[in-house]
Amino acid sequence: MRIPRLLDHTDALVVVERVPGIPLATGLQPVGHLPDGVIAAAARWLDALRAAPIPKVDPLSLDKAARKRILTILEALPERWIRALEAHLDPSVLAGQTRSWCHRDFHPRNWLWDGRTLTVIDWEHARPDHPAVDLARVPLAVSRSLEAACRIPVDPAAIRLFRVMDAAGTLAWGTRHGAEAYVRDGVARLQEVGICG
Secondary structure (H helix, E strand, C coil), X not given: CECCCEEEECCCCEEECCCCCEECCCCCCCCXXXXXXXXXXXXXXXXXXXHCCCCCCCCCCHHHHHHHHHHXXXXXXXXXXXXXXXXXXXXXXXXXXXXXXXXXXXXXXXXEECCCCEEECCCCCCEEECCHHHHHHCCHHHHHHHHHHCCCCCCHHHHHHHHHHHHHHHHHHHHHHCCHHHHHHHHHHHHHCCCCC
């Protein structure tokens, strides 16, 4: 797993080494064809991250943490979206499941590829969470290939829950901030999993 080396930091600034490679996506644009080897490299990267030891167990269970997040998301949405989402946001599927290290913004726009090595950037959201969180952030077509390539399996019901939560969260953020591009992206991603509001 390649992680840029920390060179210096202050309270307001973090300086890391420059690493080779180009981002595989930008902004909210759809992800196009990924170069050969990227999916296998991303799967190895995720497997290594998930295998890293967690220093302290969070006392809040994953299902209770997800329930809190779902309530926050729903607060920002119009009633029609709340009704459309209710049947798809059941955090009980996470009961008894455990956390692993997660990047929490694992998406091709944060992947640098130099033709051989995948480097993942933008670690500000990383923390222990459900391993499905990283698969849910990846576009659906890429996620299916990535799931198949990972050695460590992840519960499909959890992936779907976090995919819906992530898309609904994008829609909620866009709605709250008047950011139409995020509203469109959230709606498109919800429609991709069969949810229309």
